[in-house]
Amino acid sequence: MVDTVTTIQNELDSLKKAGTFKCAPVIDGPMGPTVKLEDGREVVNFCSNNYIGLANHPDVISGALKAIEKYGYGTASVRFICGSFTLHDELERGIADFLCMESATTYVSCWNANEALLPTLLSEGDVVISDEFNHASIIDACRLCGRKVQRLIYRHSDMNDLSTRLDEAKDARRKLIITDGVFSMEGDLANLPDIVKLAKKHDALVIVDDSHAHGVVGKTGRGTPEHFGVSVDVITGTLGKALGGAAGGFVAASKPIIELLVQRSRPQLFSNALPPAVAGGALASIRLLKNNPQLVEQLRENVRYFRDELKKAGIEALESPTAIVPVIVGDTAKAISLAKKMLKNDVLITGFGYPVVPEGTARLRAQISLAHTQVHLDKVLDVFRKLKFDGEIDG
Numbered sequence: 001m002v003d004t005v006t007t008i009q010n011e012l013d014s015l016k017k018a019g020t021f022k023c024a025p026v027i028d029g030p031m032g033p034t035v036k037l038e039d040g041r042e043v044v045n046f047c048s049n050n051y052i053g054l055a056n057h058p059d060v061i062s063g064a065l066k067a068i069e070k071y072g073y074g075t076a077s078v079r080f081i082c083g084s085f086t087l088h089d090e091l092e093r094g095i096a097d098f099l100c101m102e103s104a105t106t107y108v109s110c111w112n113a114n115e116a117l118l119p120t121l122l123s124e125g126d127v128v129i130s131d132e133f134n135h136a137s138i139i140d141a142c143r144l145c146g147r148k149v150q151r152l153i154y155r156h157s158d159m160n161d162l163s164t165r166l167d168e169a170k171d172a173r174r175k176l177i178i179t180d181g182v183f184s185m186e187g188d189l190a191n192l193p194d195i196v197k198l199a200k201k202h203d204a205l206v207i208v209d210d211s212h213a214h215g216v217v218g219k220t221g222r223g224t225p226e227h228f229g230v231s232v233d234v235i236t237g238t239l240g241k242a243l244g245g246a247a248g249g250f251v252a253a254s255k256p257i258i259e260l261l262v263q264r265s266r267p268q269l270f271s272n273a274l275p276p277a278v279a280g281g282a283l284a285s286i287r288l289l290k291n292n293p294q295l296v297e298q299l300r301e302n303v304r305y306f307r308d309e310l311k312k313a314g315i316e317a318l319e320s321p322t323a324i325v326p327v328i329v330g331d332t333a334k335a336i337s338l339a340k341k342m343l344k345n346d347v348l349i350t351g352f353g354y355p356v357v358p359e360g361t362a363r364l365r366a367q368i369s370l371a372h373t374q375v376h377l378d379k380v381l382d383v384f385r386k387l388k389f390d391g392e393i394d395g
């Protein structure tokens, strides 16, 4: 009989054989437009979610340091037992105010926020209707609701299919439609205007996870509802991408929804609050963005330049109004091998393949930051052109 550890090792070996074993780089310094690898090489960083360059911004670091000086290292307890810091209240008011929502509450990640939200709002007789391309945290949050909650999936951004699912759910007590605002692998946006219309017609609530949209989408970076000029019922998001880049997540909604989450959601009842340094840095990030809405337009200029030059080189990227630029290359092993070649040329970019994206649509996903200068963008473009010239990228 083969022992368990051997079967696990076999699984790892088969990933290596297929060329799909992931080897993430180790970085010896802050997250910026370039990063220093442990071998001392400085490479252009084209795969972080540091969209507006706040991960190592002096104001954000100062917010984190001040918070740690005032509140120390952590709460050493869950919030409902020992209380939370005034800083948590300030951050949550800041988030609600930034997103024009009544109230907000925070978690240690958006993964946690999504897993807190759905099982708290839904029980027997309820239904959640989810886009098939939603983030893994939403998929898992739906599963966490258990068998008593009906779980329906609609084809990606297919409004006819969503309408059919809503018809199927007509007798449910509570109906929630949940969608990513920005789909991170494609960079496309949820069709919020039509989702909101359908939700109204069917008396359903709309939840948007705008993790990749905050700081990026909408005139002032307030996300997909701002972009489309619509209101939604619940917004979840991360503090680990544009809004600081450390960690943390939140739910913003009406007061009763947030109160219920504070009373009932398990990740808040049984897990500590955000560490002060993280909360302080996130608050500084949100204030910075609120006071400097022009940052969002500056990011867009970088994206426009990169996309235009890519096109001129004959390389087609999936269209997107975000800072995500996916270049489809086909199979997973090819995407991983191209990412390795990029790294040899001092560009850090990720190749994504199956099962993160559908089979045959593996890709290099470029992510542009406001912190990239023209020199950084040109350097990456040169490597793309070289790979195209060598016939490695079809485009």
Ligand SMILES: Cc1ncc(COP(=O)(O)O)c(C=O)c1O
Binding pocket: 108, 109, 110, 111, 112, 135, 137, 180, 184, 209, 210, 211, 212, 237, 238, 239, 240, 247, 248, 249
């Ligand atoms: C849409 C979406 N939701 C949630 C998450 C998870 O965010 P966090 O890192 O805060 O758990 C991500 C991160 O990739 C995401 O893209």
